Amino acid sequence: MKPTERAKTTHPSGRRIAGRAQEDRVDDPYQRQQKPRGPAVCPKCGAAFKDGRWQWISTPTDTGHEICPACRRIEDGYPAGVLTLTGPFAIQHQDEILRLARHQEELENREHPMNRIMGIRKDESMIEITTTDIHLPRRIAETVHRAFHGRLVYRYEAEPYSLQVSWSREEAGV
Numbered sequence: 001m002k003p004t005e006r007a008k009t010t011h012p013s014g015r016r017i018a019g020r021a022q023e024d025r026v027d028d029p030y031q032r033q034q035k036p037r038g039p040a041v042c043p044k045c046g047a048a049f050k051d052g053r054w055q056w057i058s059t060p061t062d063t064g065h066e067i068c069p070a071c072r073r074i075e076d077g078y079p080a081g082v083l084t085l086t087g088p089f090a091i092q093h094q095d096e097i098l099r100l101a102r103h104q105e106e107l108e109n110r111e112h113p114m115n116r117i118m119g120i121r122k123d124e125s126m127i128e129i130t131t132t133d134i135h136l137p138r139r140i141a142e143t144v145h146r147a148f149h150g151r152l153v154y155r156y157e158a159e160p161y162s163l164q165v166s167w168s169r170e171e172a173g174v
């Protein structure tokens with residue numbers, strides 16, 4: 001990563017953002033609120049809350065039900081991450097880009113069940129991918145950037161907790 005890009009990932013307060021060391025559940029209001037007091041399973045997606053975090057594990061049948069933060073965000077239509085991909089290249093290569101995005105989601109979600117793609121919207125000038133977390137948009141954008149170069153800009157907001165990532169490439173071609 002070039003220094004200019006690294007600078008953009010720093011919050012105006014100087015705090016480094018979106019690092020793995022900084023757990024989502026500390027900052028994400030959806031992770032903070034309604035944290036289950038004991039083991040629970042989400043009736044919508046089947047993720048289980050155990051040992052203080054949501055995991056893909058099987059649970060005993062008598063485990064209590066609690067809708068997980070990712071499913072609540074999806075219900076509310078309130079993404080934490082928004083990745084926009086613009087420019088002729090993105091439109092021309094949308095199938096490849098979306099394949100990369102889905103693959104990154106799969107890898108991310110295996111370890112972090114609360115990190116998911118919420119929606120994908122396309123029009124003639126852009127692709128917009130919304131996510132339930134702030135790590136996945138960064139991960140997808142960095143993969144697209146590694147594969148196709150272009151320009152990446154991050155904007156993190158602590159209030160409301162969100163990350164906007166824009167990727168663009170003007171020139172078409174391969």
Ligand SMILES: [Zn+2]
Nearest residue numbers: 042045068071
């Ligand atoms: Zn769920």
